[in-house]
Amino acid sequence: MCLIIKKPVGRQIAADFLENVWQRNSHGWGVFHRHGGRLTWAKGMAFDELLAFNRQLPLDAEAYLHLRKATYGRICHDLAHPYLVREGLLLMHNGSIHHLAPSDPAQSDTAELARLLRDMLAGLDDTQAQALLRSEGFGRLMAPLVQGSMVVLFDAQGAVRLGRDWHTVQTYEWDGEMPGIQVSNTHAWSPKPGLQRPPAGRWRWLSWALG
Numbered sequence: 510m511c512l513i514i515k516k517p518v519g520r521q522i523a524a525d526f527l528e529n530v531w532q533r534n535s536h537g538w539g540v541f542h543r544h545g546g547r548l549t550w551a552k553g554m555a556f557d558e559l560l561a562f563n564r565q566l567p568l569d570a571e572a573y574l575h576l577r578k579a580t581y582g583r584i585c586h587d588l589a590h591p592y593l594v595r596e597g598l599l600l601m602h603n604g605s606i607h608h609l610a611p612s613d614p615a616q617s618d619t620a621e622l623a624r625l626l627r628d629m630l631a632g633l634d635d636t637q638a639q640a641l642l643r644s645e646g647f648g649r650l651m652a653p654l655v656q657g658s659m660v661v662l663f664d665a666q667g668a669v670r671l672g673r674d675w676h677t678v679q680t681y682e683w684d685g686e687m688p689g690i691q692v693s694n695t696h697a698w699s700p701k702p703g704l705q706r707p708p709a710g711r712w713r714w715l716s717w718a719l720g
Contacts, residue, residue, distance in 0.1 A: 510533060510534055510578035510580075510694075510696065510697045511534055511575065511576065511577050511578050511590075511602070511603040511604070511693075511697060512530050512534055512575070512576050512603060512692055512693055512694060512697040512698060513573060513574070513575050513601050513603045513659060513661060513692065513693035514530075514573070514574045514575075514576075514690065514691075514692050514693075515571070515572075515573055515675065515690065515691040515692070516542075516566060516571065516572040516573070516574065516690065517571055517689075517690065517691075518568070518569055518570065518571050519568055519569070520568075520686060520689075520690060521563070521564075521566065521568065521686055522563055522566075522574060522686070522687075522690065523683070523685050523686040523687050524560055524563070524564075525685075525701075526683055526686075526687050526698070527556075527559060527560065527563060527576075528556075529698050529699060529701070530576050530697060530698045531556050531559070531576060533578060533697055533698065534576035534577055534578040534697055535556070535576075535578075536554075536577040536578055536579045536584045536589070537552060537553070537554050537576075537577040537584070537585075537586065537588065537589025537590070538552060538553055538554075538556075538558075538559040538574070538575065538576050538577065538589060539551065539552030539553075539574070539575045539577075539589050539590045539591045539601070540552070540562055540563075540566070540572055540573065540574045540575070540591075541572070541573055541591050541599050541601075541663050542566065542567070542570045542571060542572035542573065543570065543571075543663075543665070543667070544567050544569070544570040548597060548599070548663070548664070548665060550591055550599055552586065552589040552590065552591065553586070553589070554585075554586055554589065559576075571667075571668075573591075573601060573661055573663065573668065575589075575590040575591065575601045575603070576697070577589055577590060578697065579617070580605045580617070580618070581605070581610055581611065581614070581616070581617040581618045581619075582611075582614070582615060582616050582617030582618075582619075582620065583615050588616075588617050588619075588620065590602065590619065591663070592619060592620065592623035593623075594623050594626050594627050594630070594662070595627055595630060595638070597635060597664055597665060598630070598638065598642075598662065598663070598664045599662070599663045599664075600619070600622070600623050600626065600660065600661070600662055600663075601660070601661045601663075602618075602619040602622060602655075602658060602659070602660050602661075603658060603659045603693040603694060603697075604655070604657055604658025604659060604672070604673075605618060605657075605658065606618045606619075606621075606622060606654065606655065606658060609621045609622055609625075609654075622654075622660070626662075635664075635665065638664070639664055639665070639666050642662055642664070642669050643666075643669060648671065651671050652671070652672075655671050655672040656672065657672070657673065658672045658673065659671070659672040659673050659693045659694075660672050673693070673694075675691035675692065675693065676691065676692050676693070676694060676695050677689060677690070677691050678690050678691070678692060680704070681700070681704050681705060681706040681707060682695075682700040682701065682704065683700065683701045683704070684701060684704060
């Protein structure tokens with residue numbers, strides 16, 4: 510399962526939303542962001558550590574937060590996301606890449622993806638690696654591999670998303686800080702009880718008016 514949450518500049522991720530997600534995805538957490546020209550990342554296994562780190566995320570930084578539900582591999586700190594692909598390049602993954610399932614059951618498909626990317630980028634300097642990750646060719650070659658998943662790569666230039674698109678949290682799914690924040694799926698968490706979805710006809714009109 511897993512979930513990636515994209516925290517935009519000027520926003521915070523609600524603690525009650527994280528608690529909801531943690532109930533289904535409690536096999537580790539991780540965060541990366543860039544602030545003051547520095548790439549910062551952390552990961553852990555305890556929910557109280559996640560809440561504390563979330564509170565410290567700078568408002569003026571875009572950040573990405575991952576909560577893990579193990580499909581392949583052990584439940585341990587090392588297999589929590591993000592993965593360090595190479596110095597200055599981090600990776601988060603939501604989904605399963607079955608044809609990368611490792612022969613060693615202690616490892617994960619995401620660890621294998623990180624290893625393959627490390628091999629692919631070996632010998633390139635940072636400028637060359639950043640250009641490759643943002644090239645049309647890389648995106649098209651990776652598309653069949655990550656189909657149905659989401660991969661977020663993060664370096665000094667920011668984020669590169671591969672695979673499926675974001676879902677934007679709606680007001681009928683959560684209240685407070687969460688509406689407008691993007692997440693990688695809708696099945697790794699459940700909408701907040703008591704919120705009412707707009708009537709179908711009104712929702713169609715709003716969709717037409719906004720788009």
